[in-house]
Amino acid sequence: MNAHELPILLDRASELPLAAQLATALRRAILGGILQHDEALPSTRALATSVRVSRGTVVAAYDQLAGEGYLLARPGSATRVMVERHDAVPAPAARNPTSAASAAARPPRPVTPPPLIDLAPGHPSTRTLVDPAWTAAWRAAVAASGRSDSPPSSGTIDLRTAIADHVRRARGLACRPDDVIVTAGTSDALATIGLAVAALAGGADGSEAGTHSARIAVEDPGYPTARRVLRRVGALLLPVRTDSDGIDLAELAALTPAPHAVLVTPSHQYPLGSSLSVQSRLDLLGWARAADAVVIEDDYDSEFRFETMPLPAVATLDRSGRVALVGSFSKTVTPWIRCGYIVASGDLGEALRAVRHDLDATVSGVQQAALAHYLASGGLARNVTRVRREYAHRRALVIGALGALPGVRLAGLDGGLHVVVHIDLPGGADASALVAQAAERGVRVASLADYAVLDRGQHGLVLGYGAPTDLELARALAVLAELLAAPSTH
């Protein structure tokens, strides 16, 4: 489409920056069908001339829309419209919960179900990932791949150095490359830690057959995958009540005998989204010292904060070497690459390295080299900046669609890629009926109950907003708003 054919009217007297106004106009043109799927946009130069703004303003607007998933920008070719209007965005239903009209007015279910929109948590946006920094990193790694050795069992020195730098900058934790262990993602990290805790618990060097079970306390509700991994490597799990203040330290301290380790998500509790206060972090460390226990700090999502700075990692408060910090590149890069790390020092670090030595390296040397390049070149930092902006926009869409519904409370909004929707439900009911109704209408969401070991009366939905496009998210939110407003559900 030619630049002058686009319906763009800018208000130069407005307080809204011109780039934001331009982005809004383009978003409307796409949603209104004026710009169609796969259509090429005008060059930044042509559009800048046509609407009389600087070229930088157009670049900023395109960049914003690419970040939001509306546009696809590729070096050396025209920027194109990425979203496709499968059907119109459903109009939000009447929000009056006392009226039965909304349910009655619902159109009959179509014969072919609409394409599934997946709001299951844990999937990041990767639309901006394949950029020149990413491909250059892999090219260098592949060129150097003709090697006849395995990567070191704890990871290459290049990647461990890059991760130590990253953790220092992103989380304020001063650590040496020798404190870093490269793993095939968070699950591989937790398997390593589970086996190391078992070895420490047995007081053995691991050479005896595993008769010692590690007793590991976990948050409830918590991360089901973590429970699966730890159980599979022989751990006995002890679920501890967890709410919007984080793990219940009194319940943890009352466990007899004391567990050998506790797995926590202090920066953004999974799934509740709460953050553990600094006092609780210090108390947790105090308990760990007294109980001679290991603190496993799963630091997932700490890169994505919208309102407040993240609290320092528990590991930064630790003076006794009892914290194993776990991080991964699943959210900041892509879960497709299966790469993460553990940071730990002292005896705990030694025990972890012994496990890794016994089990051998799991992460391809090619991938380690590529990731080391990507981190060292600043590619990761730039990608995090891009997706953070994208998530902030999506989060605003969620608040706009669901934030004002009666009987609904949003939580975990300060960070991450997902939000918890607490719902007032009639006594005893959980959110499974709502999950099933959403699925019937083509929207996959998770129930808070899926994360719990014991039913502690916390009901609601968990919505991931990382992976869908804005249009998909808007469609899904309209469906959910309608269901949450309907009297049949609550």
Added chain:
Amino acid sequence: MNAHELPILLDRASELPLAAQLATALRRAILGGILQHDEALPSTRALATSVRVSRGTVVAAYDQLAGEGYLLARPGSATRVMVERHDAVPAPAARNPTSAASAAARPPRPVTPPPLIDLAPGHPSTRTLVDPAWTAAWRAAVAASGRSDSPPSSGTIDLRTAIADHVRRARGLACRPDDVIVTAGTSDALATIGLAVAALAGGADGSEAGTHSARIAVEDPGYPTARRVLRRVGALLLPVRTDSDGIDLAELAALTPAPHAVLVTPSHQYPLGSSLSVQSRLDLLGWARAADAVVIEDDYDSEFRFETMPLPAVATLDRSGRVALVGSFSKTVTPWIRCGYIVASGDLGEALRAVRHDLDATVSGVQQAALAHYLASGGLARNVTRVRREYAHRRALVIGALGALPGVRLAGLDGGLHVVVHIDLPGGADASALVAQAAERGVRVASLADYAVLDRGQHGLVLGYGAPTDLELARALAVLAELLAAPSTH
């Protein structure tokens, strides 16, 4: 160097092919210092014209020498000499074991030790790996890496399909992609199997804390890394005497209670190099059926055979779904990529997939896609052909240098990347003194004792010839020949 300056004389009446004669002449020119390190060779066209052979003959000779590590051929630039003569190849010492002259005549140890030549087994040649097929495979994989999901826990369908094809072609085992589980190399495969055997042994679904130890019989001598991995995931290991006929089936059958599994290397026993007869394979399966045990078949090195075709994998003889075949790309591609697989069906396959599901995928989706491309495009098959030729040449060097020494017997020559040097040693002595003497002179070799759990009187060295260049190997063999001939060692 110009083509006509090279000292090449071809005997057109000889039965030796012209390409082989040309390769020999060029090898001599390099070893004799006529062609120096990094020097460009004439183009294939110029040399063909100069010595009056077809260009294809020159290409074949260059290809052979590149495979042997003498030359480096890169698309779009001149072929160059790759080897560097750090010093002259030491002259073989007097081989008369009754003379003390050789030890006395040994020059004083140099102040700076010579660069270490590593003949530790397990390192393949990767000089020919980074070719256009390899880089194209990765380029395609990286271009498709912007995904927000993890790879499936058992591997991508593309890679499982390519592996099923590969196993069918290379090992004659008819298997479906659904029978394939992708792992981060052999160690990750063995950890998966160890945990699955424990779950099957306990009759549990793995949800209980690991109180059941899997009892697993292993070959002795055998693969130390396998023992380390299996022990670390809680298995109790039962070493079974193994010799040039393979594992002692009578000793295996006498174990009470019967083990839950046995780990064997039937195609090329590690480290002894022997092959299990077809009758023994059938007997092993009969025992497994009677004992309700799993056979773990580590099929390493089966691609590299020099004299006879490999026997069919035990898995091909199995009708009861009790064999888990383990393979890896560490030798056929490079251990740098940490990628392997398990092939298993039925209940065993289900138990393995359940473990992988619990532990999550360990292999990067980028790498899985790259490897799937590389296998499907025929890149792997071509690389195996190239390195097989290289290994056959090196194996001839080993036989030439050590095969005729008194008191020395070479074994395991029919396949693989390593050879066992059995030595008659005075009663009670093992080969550790010899290993230490070799190390002092800059050659790293392994002792057969390093592979054994119990001392069963098998003494000798294990030499890997995959990774060193021909020149390095020749130097190292000269050192070893001198040590083996000296009366101080035996």
